[in-house]
Amino acid sequence: MSNIWKSVKLDFSLVKPYVKTICFTMILPVVFAVINRSLLTGISFAMCFIAMTTGYTFSVTEKNSMERLYGILPIRKSDMVIGRYIFIIIMGFTALIFSLITHPVVLIILGESISMFDYISAAATGIFLFALYTVFQLPGYYKLGSIKGRVFMYIPVAGFLITLLLITRIPVGESKLLFAVIHSPVLLMLLAVILVIAMYVVSISVSIKILKNKEI
Amino acid sequence: MNDYLEVRNLSKSFEGFQLHDITFTLPKGYIMGLIGPNGSGKTTTIKLILNMLKRTSGEVKILGFDNIAKEQEAKRNLGVVFDSNYFSDEWKVSQVEKSVSAFYENWNTQKFSEILERFHIQPSKKVKELSKGMQMKLMLACAFSYDAKLLILDEPTSGLDPVSRDELLHILSEYIEDGEHSVLFSTHITGDLERAADYITYISYGELFFSGGKDEFIDSFRIVKGGREELSADLSKKMLGIRNFSTGFEALVKTEDLKQFAHLNVEPAAIDDIVVFTSKRGERYE
Numbered sequence: 198m199s200n201i202w203k204s205v206k207l208d209f210s211l212v213k214p215y216v217k218t219i220c221f222t223m224i225l226p227v228v229f230a231v232i233n234r235s236l237l238t239g240i241s242f243a244m245c246f247i248a249m250t251t252g253y254t255f256s257v258t259e260k261n262s263m264e265r266l267y268g269i270l271p272i273r274k275s276d277m278v279i280g281r282y283i284f285i286i287i288m289g290f291t292a293l294i295f296s297l298i299t300h301p302v303v304l305i306i307l308g309e310s311i312s313m314f315d316y317i318s319a320a321a322t323g324i325f326l327f328a329l330y331t332v333f334q335l336p337g338y339y340k341l342g343s344i345k346g347r348v349f350m351y352i353p354v355a356g357f358l359i360t361l362l363l364i365t366r367i368p369v370g371e372s373k374l375l376f377a378v379i380h381s382p383v384l385l386m387l388l389a390v391i392l393v394i395a396m397y398v399v400s401i402s403v404s405i406k407i408l409k410n411k412e413i
Numbered sequence: 414m415n416d417y418l419e420v421r422n423l424s425k426s427f428e429g430f431q432l433h434d435i436t437f438t439l440p441k442g443y444i445m446g447l448i449g450p451n452g453s454g455k456t457t458t459i460k461l462i463l464n465m466l467k468r469t470s471g472e473v474k475i476l477g478f479d480n481i482a483k484e485q486e487a488k489r490n491l492g493v494v495f496d497s498n499y500f501s502d503e504w505k506v507s508q509v510e511k512s513v514s515a516f517y518e519n520w521n522t523q524k525f526s527e528i529l530e531r532f533h534i535q536p537s538k539k540v541k542e543l544s545k546g547m548q549m550k551l552m553l554a555c556a557f558s559y560d561a562k563l564l565i566l567d568e569p570t571s572g573l574d575p576v577s578r579d580e581l582l583h584i585l586s587e588y589i590e591d592g593e594h595s596v597l598f599s600t601h602i603t604g605d606l607e608r609a610a611d612y613i614t615y616i617s618y619g620e621l622f623f624s625g626g627k628d629e630f631i632d633s634f635r636i637v638k639g640g641r642e643e644l645s646a647d648l649s650k651k652m653l654g655i656r657n658f659s660t661g662f663e664a665l666v667k668t669e670d671l672k673q674f675a676h677l678n679v680e681p682a683a684i685d686d687i688v689v690f691t692s693k694r695g696e697r698y699e
Contacts, residue, residue, distance in 0.1 A: 203515045210512040214503035257501055266499040268465045270516045271488035413465040 200272045204280025205287070211257045219253070219288075222246045223295055230300045234309055236319045239300040240293070244323035247292035248330035249350065251285045255343035264413045274408045282335065282401055289327045293320060317382075321389060328393040329353040332400035339407040414477045417441050417563045417595040418462070423471035425461055430619060432457050435471070437614045437624035439563075442592035444585060446606035446627070447599040448684065449616040450692045455599040458616065459567045462597075463493065476562055489517070492556025496568040498548035502541035506534055506551060510558075517559035525558035546577035553584065564588065564596045570605050578602070582609045603684035613684070617692055627684075634682040637674045638663045648673060654690025665690035 212219065226246060230239025258264060267277060297320060301311050330353050337349025378384045418439040425432040432454040439445045447455050460466040462473050464480050473480040478487035500509050506529065514520040529536060532550040534543065543551060549569055556564055564585075570578045582605055588594050600606065606613065606627065614624040623630055634653070640661040649655065651673060652664040665682060666674055 200516075206515060207512050210504065210508060211501060213508075214501075257503075261499065261501050262497065263499055263501065265465070265493075265495055266513075268463055269488060269491065269493040269499075270513075271485045271491075272516060273485060410467070412467060413460065 200276040201280045201283065204272060204277050205284045208254050208281055208284040211263075212253045215253055215257075219247075219250050222250055223292055223299075226296060227299055227303055231303060231307065234304065234307070236300055236304060236311055236315050237322060239304075240296050240319040240323040241326055243292055243296040243300075244289065244327040245330060247289055248327050248334065251288065251331055251334060252338060252343050252347065254281060254284070255338040255346065259343050268413050275405045278339070278401060278404045278408055282331075282397065282404075285331055285335070286397075289324075289331070293323055293327075296323070317386075321386060325389055325393060326353075328396055329356070332396040336400055336403045336407060339404045339411070415440055416474075417476055418445075418597060419472075419474040420458070420462065421472045423458065423461055423473060424469045425457055425466060426469050427457075430454070430457075432461070432616075432619045433621075435616065435621050437621070439595050439597055439612065441595055442589055443611040444589055444596040444598055444609050445612040445614060446603075446610035446684075447597055447614050447616070448601065448603055448606065448688060449622075450618075450688060451601060452618075453692070454616045454619045455601075456567055459565060459597075459599055462565065463488075490519075490560070490562040492553070492559075492561030492564045494549060494552040494556065494564070494566040494569050496571050497545075498540060498543075498552065500540045500548075500551070502539065504540050505536065506538055506540070506543075507536040509540065509551065509555065510536075513555055514558070519559040521558055521560070524560075525554060528554040528557050546573050546580075549573070549577075549581065550584075553581075557588070562594055564594065566596065566598045566600075568599055568601070570600055570602050578605060585609055601688075603688060606684055615688070622691060630687070631682060631684065633668050634687050635666055635668055635671055635674075636663055636680045636682045636686055637666050637677040638680065639677040643677060656690075 223243060223246070226239050226243035229242045230236060233239070258267070297316065300319075301316070304311060330350060333349045333352040334346065337346035340346065341348070378388060416438045418437075420435055420437050423432065423435040430452075435454075435458055437445075447458065449455050457466065461468050461471075462475065462480060464473075464484055475487035476490055478484075480487050500512075504512065510522065510525055514522070514525075526536075532547070532554060534547055534551055534554065540548065540551070553564075566585075569581060573581065585596050585598070586609060589596060598606070598610065610627050612625065613627045613630040615622040615630070623633070637652075638661065641657075644655075644662055651670050652666055655662055655664040665686060671679065
């Protein structure tokens with residue numbers, strides 16, 4: 198078993214006692230989906246909520262002074278960080294699958310029809326939101342701990358507002374490339390995937406650097 | 414390899430505190446006590462050994478491996494016990510094994526069960542339900558289960574009752590019996606060391622005061638006692654620390670200077686005496 202996978206397992210054991218609480222967090226977005234009669238809304242909320250629970254691993258570590266355990270284990274700091282990111286991505290993926298099953302079931306029972314496009318757009322938006330939150334949050338937690346690090350959660354919100362402000366000023370019609378990207382779902386998805394991967398690569402590198410320089 | 418732990422010219426600067434040029438070696442098969450008053454740099458030294466703090470300069474080798482360049486190899490056969498538990502409170506003892514064992518190739522589940530039984534720790538109990546002494550034993554049980562060659566303990570006896578302390582010292586003595594294991598044991602309860610330690614490293618306010626055999630350490634100092642009229646200025650200068658009473662004085666002196674104090678009442682010094690008298694940074698303890 199690789200050290201990264203061992204680290205993933207260790208992180209799972211940290212949040213294992215809180216699985217019920219995390220599962221409960223996934224119920225509320227169903228209500229949002231019902232109120233708005235929208236899969237996109239429900240999935241977006243679900244992925245934002247699960248992104249907020251990623252601080253559990255850091256909180257448990259801090260509460261029990263477990264940095265000392267991580268400090269004595271025969272494992273590289275980079276493996277610890279990559280392991281934690283993988284664990285958190287697994288958490289996000291599980292939440293996405295759960296939401297993509299439960300939300301449509303509830304909406305269909307309520308008489309809503311859901312197309313394949315609804316599924317794809319909701320999943321893509323959910324993944325993007327989750328990535329956007331976690332890539333900022335995790336380095337924040339590594340740098341400042343689970344309480345102070347929460348401030349990094351607001352960076353994506355600020356980013357959204359700035360993007361919304363800028364998007365209206367982009368001269369889409371003048372750029373053929375921009376026009377093609379915006380009007381092609383495939384290109385848009387591809388761009389989103391590349392962006393998500395790039396964001397995680399940068400975020401992981403920053404977190405590794407922070408942890409390597411951190412004194413316990 | 415004869416030395417399980419080599420610390421050479423280790424230094425670390427903080428704002429307001431400096432650990433300066435610490436050098437000592439711990440041979441295979443022995444227990445070394447790391448002593449000094451609170452804030453002297455014992456925990457800093459241990460954290461530097463474990464690469465939990467970044468050293469300013471110096472070199473540390475654990476079981477022959479550089480503690481930074483070969484960190485994984487160095488920690489593979491290293492067991493560490495801190496003054497408080499480092500497992501999740503919500504974990505059951507059995508979960509501790511599941512979580513930690515994967516990191517050690519030598520982990521022996523049967524041995525872990527046997528040690529738990531010997532220490533009277535129930536696998537079904539949560540870590541938070543264990544007493545401080547039991548939590549300390551759980552950390553030891555983990556280290557013993559992968560046959561850690563070197564055990565580093567940071568103030569393990571602080572907060573333990575005398576029975577648990579005695580039990581810990583007995584466990585450590587057994588652990589080094591085969592001559593293949595070593596222990597570095599930081600404490601300010603020096604009575605524990607009188608019984609268990611073979612070597613002493615004494616750090617005082619960030620400076621290395623002594624590192625060597627325990628008997629040599631104790632034998633290097635004597636307590637002299639006398640009446641006030643027997644205390645001259647010349648003698649006073651030779652004293653490492655002095656405590657005055659209404660009827661007389663007692664002082665710590667170097668054994669090599671003993672000839673000058675031959676007229677006084679001379680007694681052996683305990684480790685506690687040496688630490689107390691010398692930890693006043695040259696000031697007289699009056």
